[in-house]
Amino acid sequence: MxxxxxxxxxxxxxxxxxxxxxxxxxxxxxxxxxxxxxxxxxxxxxxxxxxxxxxxxxxxxxxxxxxxxxxxxxxxxxxxxxxxxxxxxxxxxxxxxxxxxxxxxxxxxxxxxxxxxxxxxxxxxxxxxxxxxxxxxxxxxxxxxxxxxxxxxxxxxxxxxxxxSPQDDLAFDMFQDPEISQIIRKLERKKQEAVLQERDDYEKTLKTTISELQKVGEKLGKMEVEKRQAVENEDYDKAKIKKIQMDELRLQSYKDLHVIDLLELNGAPKNKEVKEPVVDNATHVDSSPxxxxxxxxxxxxxxxxxxxxxxx
Missing domain, CATH: 2.60.120.260 (Galactose-binding domain-like)
Incomplete structure (x- = not known):
């Protein structure tokens, strides 16, 4: 453990x-x-x-x-x-x-x-x-x-x-949105289970989703710093707008990447095709140890x- x-x-x-x-x-x-x-x-x-x-x-x-x-x-x-x-x-x-x-x-x-x-x-x-x-x-x-x-x-x-795991590294939490980082850890555990259960398509989709969520989390982390700086400068309107943008980005990412489905909160689906996440063409970040x-x-x-x- x-x-x-x-x-x-x-x-x-x-x-x-x-x-x-x-x-x-x-x-x-x-x-x-x-x-x-x-x-x-x-x-x-x-x-x-x-x-x-x-x-x-x-x-x-x-x-x-x-x-x-x-x-x-x-x-x-x-x-x-x-x-x-x-x-x-x-x-x-x-x-x-x-x-x-x-x-x-x-x-x-x-x-x-x-x-x-x-x-x-x-x-x-x-x-x-x-x-x-x-x-x-x-x-x-x-x-x-x-x-x-x-x-x-x-x-x-x-x-x-x-x-x-790279997700256990201190640098991971420092530059990631806290909510995204927790979801990534849950998906990482799901990926390990998928390997043991030989669910190859599910494991491949999880790997892609984790990579894309890391990019979203890093972007949200930067936006959080900008929001805090706005608060320190007493620019509360800018801070409020930044928070709304963060919430919208987070929710849209969950929808595009089918995060709720991939978490399988109600158990693994039977004979159900795994949805491919909607990703951009950006180069994936190498997270190998x-x-x-x-x-x-x-x-x-x-x-x-x-x-x-x-x-x-």
Whole structure:
């Protein structure tokens, strides 16, 4: 079962606080962590974040006191001077570790004219992995190999992160309309079911529809930013018009792409031809997953991208 812990937050530490500062996240279940994403503030930027995964012995109730942490690496952030402190840096980190706690150790901030009180801030944290049940291997089994003290970096080389859906990526939610993104996730699950059920025509239609909805969602995301800017400028007439345009685009897209039919809310139809969605001739966006970045000796492998500071 895929876990996707998306913490959308505006976390800022106190003025002139002492560093390093710790953040500990407790997961609902013991999990295999596969990917961690951090979206930093545009000018309250830590120089470095260290990552630790905490676990407890089988049969022990998870608690901060009983947890034992293993350091899995760190990432560094740029000072963001080149963007004029308007972009936010997104780090995507591939890991392979098991535990119930994730601890982030934030180091001292980059100094700039906007950060008057030497603070650091995070906008969002996304944790992706799999829920796992604790198991007790049989030590008498001749094939049993005790790897309890193995290096997590070596573990990362052995157990490459499996396929992670693009819809679980933090960047997907940042640039998509929230309602569209939820529908895309539902259609993606339908597509996976269609593959297992060998419903080839239905699966093909879902694939096309998801691609087209992604374009609509990105357009709605941009329109949402324009609407917010209009509100900030107290141009409420423009904001109202923009909202009407967004609602019309959303509803028309649902109609053209036959979204309600494809969701099959009343169950799969019997001997009913699948309607092809109405699409334009634009080139489809490639949503295939990128290969996982291998571990380095010390710093964690990361995928870095800059995002507009106006995004939520």
């Amino acid at each position: 895929l876990i996707d812990r998306y913490f959308k937050l505006f976390l800022f530490f106190h003025r002139f606080c002492l560093y390093p500062q710790d953040i500990v996240i407790q997961l609902d279940f013991r999990s295999r962590l596969r990917k961690i994403q951090i979206l930093a503030h545009q000018f309250l930027i830590p120089k470095k974040i260290e990552f630790y995964v905490g676990d407890v012995p089988d049969g022990t109730k998870p608690s901060l006191e009983s947890a034992r942490y293993t350091r899995v690496g760190y990432v560094s952030f740029s000072d963001n001077e080149n963007s004029g402190y308007k972009a936010r840096e997104l780090k995507s980190i591939h890991v392979d570790a098991h535990g119930v706690f994730l601890k982030l150790v934030l180091h001292k901030n980059h100094i700039n004219k906007h950060n008057l009180y030497n603070q650091v801030g995070l906008i969002a944290i996304n944790v992706i992995g799999d829920d796992i049940e604790p198991t007790k291997p049989d030590s008498m089994d001749p094939d049993f190999l005790d790897l309890s003290d193995k290096d997590p970096i070596v573990d990362g080389y052995i157990n490459k992160p499996d396929y992670i 990128r290969p996982a970045t291998p571990y380095e000796e010390q710093a964690l492998p990361v995928h870095t991208s800059n995002t507009d500071g106006e995004q939520p």
